[in-house]
Amino acid sequence: MNAIKIEALTKKYRDVTAVDGLSLCIEEGELFSLLGVNGAGKTTTIKMLSCLTKPTEGDAYLCGKSICREGTEVKKLIAVSPQETAVAPGLNVRENLELICGAHGFSKEKQNTKIKELTELLGLDSVSRKKAGKLSGGWQRRLSIAMALISEPKILFLDEPTLGLDVLARSDLWDIIRSLKGKVTIILTTHYMEEAEELSDRIAIMKDGKLLVCDTAEGIKAQAGTDSFEEAFIRIVKGAAK
């Protein structure tokens, strides 16, 4: 079953076309990566799918709900972990999670259950009383993902989740993302080739707002005629420029 169905989605800012006629389907429980260089249209695509910006043309359906006509319903199904960590720096870890529970109108009982579950899942117990603003980048990312997961989304958008993290913090976060596979549909945007290859069921490569290819990492390598995913990415993106 399709979790997301995108139909000719287009976003124009005056004379710039950020996303140009994007069409694709993402299966329920799939971990789908959007890959591309800067300005490829990855973040704009996520912003449209999460109802933060309206498409100029086209539409997308999340669990059958239109992003153009049923924004409120779509918001109940999704969660976003933005590029920036997007945490409240003066609140501690637990209070940040309580903020999101409150924004979703959870009862006290449900709030406590969800916070316990997510602090365990993301290993946040040891820092639950620390102010978010004092945490390292890796811990802030974990908190950011916990804040996104707390509303029990059917679809989770992770926008550059490992940007600026060291190797160990990135590896820890990969483990967390792997543990979510199959439980929730994940749309991941990233600059890192190895991240997309390692984690994704399928990968879409975008350039200048257009979809160049959408396949498994193996399929993309086969299409480009190379064993290296990075090389395949370069060939496809450069090939599109010629």
Add this chain to the structure above:
Amino acid sequence: MRMLTLAKRNTKEILRDPLNLAFGLGFPLVLILLLSAIQANIPVELFEIERLAPGVSVFGLSFMTLFSATLISKDRGSSLLQRLYTTPLTPTDFILGYTLPIIPISVAQCIICYIAAIILGLDITVNILYATLFIIPVSVLYIALGLLCGSVLNDKQVGGICGALLTNLSAWVSGIWFDLELVGGVFKRIAYALPFVHAVELERAALSGNFGDILLHLLWVLGYAAVILVLAVLLFLRQMKRQ
């Protein structure tokens, strides 16, 4: 209830910042003590505690503008607002969530100013209660200015515009630190066309029990507060749409 969650969070963010406490509560207290000390040595009518305390309690509100604007601009910059926009919180929840928590903080600041003034010789009368109540519409004016600035400026610009320009503007044209009659002319006319001097005169009238003078100044304050609040809400909604 959802709005209260955001309001609670905003209260914590403001009160947990030691700089906010130092400037919001400490600075007005220092001003009252310092100017009262000057008044004790060189008596100046303007710095008599009955006139000084209402002025300082209004001037202290310019820090509320700074707190409100800084909080919103930082939330925009860190994408926390973007995250919250994907939750069921409504535009009304956001506006009230950023506005309401600063009103009790403003009232608390005003009460602390008047307690300091009582220690320095201000007579305890029921008028102090009225003056404290009339700080509420004035605080809405200053909070709306913060909402407006926070919706259009980044946190560095907020520091410059609200932290420096607005605090200076509200100091110069409010008649707190010097008598506007002494300057007169265009400066005085500009000052009286702005809400700051009316806010101070409103507080002074309430504290002195000149209730006949209150209405005119209150209308000026409420008029400006309404216009700025509407503008602030429109600009906040515009940046919300842009996100």
